[in-house]
Amino acid sequence: MTSLTGLAVHSGLFIGRAKLIQSPSAQIPSRRISTTEVNTEIAALQESLNFLEKEFNHYLDNSALSETEKDILQTHLMILRDPEIEKELLYTIESMHFTAAAAVSSVYSKICQQFKEMDNDFFASRVGDYRDVSQRIVGRLLNISTTVEYKWDSDQIAILDEISPSQVSTMARCGLKAYCSVSGSLNSHASILSRALGLVSIVSLPKLLDIVQDDDILIVDAHRGTLIHKPDPAQLSHYAALLAAEQKKQAWLEEQTGLETVTADGRRIELYVNIELPEELDRVLKLESDGIGLFRTEFLYLDRNSLPQEEEQFDVYSKMVSALAPKPVTIRTFDLGGDKLSHLIPTKEELNPYLGSRGIRFSLSQPELFKTQLRAILRASVFGRIRIMFPMIIDAEDFKQARDLVKQIMQDLDNEGIAYDPCIELGSMIEIPSAALTADQLAQTCDFLSIGTNDLVQYTLATDRNNDAVSAYYIQHHPAIMMLIKRCIDACNTYGKALSICGEMASIPRFIPFLLGLGIRALSVNPHSYIDSKLIIRRCDQELFDSFESFDPTLSQANNEAMLKSLARYYERS
Ligand code: PEP
Numbered sequence: 001m002t003s004l005t006g007l008a009v010h011s012g013l014f015i016g017r018a019k020l021i022q023s024p025s026a027q028i029p030s031r032r033i034s035t036t037e038v039n040t041e042i043a044a045l046q047e048s049l050n051f052l053e054k055e056f057n058h059y060l061d062n063s064a065l066s067e068t069e070k071d072i073l074q075t076h077l078m079i080l081r082d083p084e085i086e087k088e089l090l091y092t093i094e095s096m097h098f099t100a101a102a103a104v105s106s107v108y109s110k111i112c113q114q115f116k117e118m119d120n121d122f123f124a125s126r127v128g129d130y131r132d133v134s135q136r137i138v139g140r141l142l143n144i145s146t147t148v149e150y151k152w153d154s155d156q157i158a159i160l161d162e163i164s165p166s167q168v169s170t171m172a173r174c175g176l177k178a179y180c181s182v183s184g185s186l187n188s189h190a191s192i193l194s195r196a197l198g199l200v201s202i203v204s205l206p207k208l209l210d211i212v213q214d215d216d217i218l219i220v221d222a223h224r225g226t227l228i229h230k231p232d233p234a235q236l237s238h239y240a241a242l243l244a245a246e247q248k249k250q251a252w253l254e255e256q257t258g259l260e261t262v263t264a265d266g267r268r269i270e271l272y273v274n275i276e277l278p279e280e281l282d283r284v285l286k287l288e289s290d291g292i293g294l295f296r297t298e299f300l301y302l303d304r305n306s307l308p309q310e311e312e313q314f315d316v317y318s319k320m321v322s323a324l325a326p327k328p329v330t331i332r333t334f335d336l337g338g339d340k341l342s343h344l345i346p347t348k349e350e351l352n353p354y355l356g357s358r359g360i361r362f363s364l365s366q367p368e369l370f371k372t373q374l375r376a377i378l379r380a381s382v383f384g385r386i387r388i389m390f391p392m393i394i395d396a397e398d399f400k401q402a403r404d405l406v407k408q409i410m411q412d413l414d415n416e417g418i419a420y421d422p423c424i425e426l427g428s429m430i431e432i433p434s435a436a437l438t439a440d441q442l443a444q445t446c447d448f449l450s451i452g453t454n455d456l457v458q459y460t461l462a463t464d465r466n467n468d469a470v471s472a473y474y475i476q477h478h479p480a481i482m483m484l485i486k487r488c489i490d491a492c493n494t495y496g497k498a499l500s501i502c503g504e505m506a507s508i509p510r511f512i513p514f515l516l517g518l519g520i521r522a523l524s525v526n527p528h529s530y531i532d533s534k535l536i537i538r539r540c541d542q543e544l545f546d547s548f549e550s551f552d553p554t555l556s557q558a559n560n561e562a563m564l565k566s567l568a569r570y571y572e573r574s
């Protein structure tokens with residue numbers, strides 16, 4: 001038995017057998033070709049490129065593919081037929097006398113290396129796309145099956161060096177439920193897709209291929225990010241029991257779907273879902289939630305080869321809002337900028353991107369891009385109930401600028417005779433201390449507010465939310481955070497405006513009773529936590545609310561910790 005620890009991309013447990021997905025690069029001939037072989041190798045290269053182009057186009061015609069999958073295929077098609085790359089390939093075969101396969105491997109490796117050296121998360125995540133295309137060409141040239149279009153047995157776990165976005169979607173379509181890879185990062189395109197498609201997965205396991213062989217028994221514990229290789233009988237039965245309990249709990253949780261979200265003493269709490277990809281819609285519908293409390297639309301932008309235009313966005317928003325009607329869909333306008341940048345939008349590099357042109361600032365600085373999104377949202381608003389929410393708002397003046405732009409688009413649509421919901425609600429995220437401190441003015445100006453604790457904690461405590469080294473300072477129940485949350489609650493109560501929390505804090509069991517005790521009445525949680533959150537809410541009772549009557553959450557951290565502990569009976573049983 002050996003265990004390896006990596007990064008859990010999507011949590012869950014899986015017990016099964018390993019199936020290694022070979023990388024064709026190991027089989028590339030290293031010999032140089034003679035002059036007489038040059039034409040044959042060029043012809044083989046052309047045949048492979050033409051074949052794959054047809055194959056990509058054939059997949060693209062498949063209407064069952066999601067927009068995200070189609071977009072990835074289009075990106076790959078563009079890489080495959082990139083004239084600069086083709087020129088370089090021909091040169092490498094003709095002048096350096098490489099075989100076609102070796103030329104592909106060499107040229108693409110150089111491109112990947114250049115991307116990696118850019119020290120930019122976006123370009124680093126594109127490496128997977130280039131490697132994917134390169135492997136497909138080499139696979140075709142050497143007649144090795146690298147595609148993973150293979151009927152996966154229900155107990156098989158894919159083991160790879162690195163997983164590409166196309167491998168994720170192809171394998172999931174062919175029945176794969178879990179995978180582990182040597183490299184990978186949590187924010188890559190492949191990881192985003194894995195989460196959306198529900199694959200139990202761990203990446204960044206450097207020793208993976210040294211120890212795992214075909215058909216070895218594995219336990220993928222993606223709750224802890226641990227892979228157990230050849231577990232002993234005791235571990236196997238321990239995990240089999242855990243898995244059975246998890247499946248039983250899942251089945252039981254699904255049965256609870258229809259329960260009302262109401263506390264034991266009869267207070268109705270609104271419970272919404274956060275969503276990143278349109279592909280999550282079916283799963284979200286099954287939860288019978290109160291609606292979507294946060295749609296992070298910037299995911300429509302990331303890792304694309306073309307900007308999502310008005311029609312495409314309209315299509316996504318209108319499908320979503322029609323499917324959920326009459327429940328609300330809260331569309332957060334692009335929170336681009338900072339670390340979430342598209343290579344398609346030329347921008348200046350910033351020394352401190354989290355304090356730079358991000359969220360609403362970025363959108364206001366790119367009016368054409370912003371207007372396109374607002375037009376698409378407004379047009380979709382006739383199909384149900386849309387609420388527009390702006391990210392990274394600092395105060396009411398900032399909000400008004402965004403609101404003015406919405407009004408301008410409404411005017412344009414009026415002139416064109418295009419329908420929209422004239423009463424569409426406009427709200428602001430509270431994720432910057434200045435917004436919370438001026439919540440009074442914001443509550444008077446906006447139709448609703450939603451607290452983004454992920455950033456609010458980061459900015460209030462000056463603690464990078466992604467930096468493990470300072471995670472001890474990332475204290476969500478810090479008295480300063482409580483002061484800001486209370487300020488928002490008071491402001492919204494005074495002006496009769498809706499308030500929710502959509503940051504991760506709302507999805508963490510131990511904070512749920514605490515937030516309700518503070519006076520929060522609407523939460524937006526990630527889909528995995530939805531039913532658990534509902535059950536916690538249903539356990540909250542009069543005694544809990546009474547205990548908050550004399551409790552001051554702004555006093556001290558220790559005080560809040562003691563309170564959280566004393567509320568364990570509400571969240572620990574879930
Ligand atoms: C937040 O900051 O809490 C939030 C919900 O926004 P994001 O996590 O997308 O920054």
Ligand code: MG
Pocket residue numbers: 391431452454455
């Ligand atoms: Mg945020």
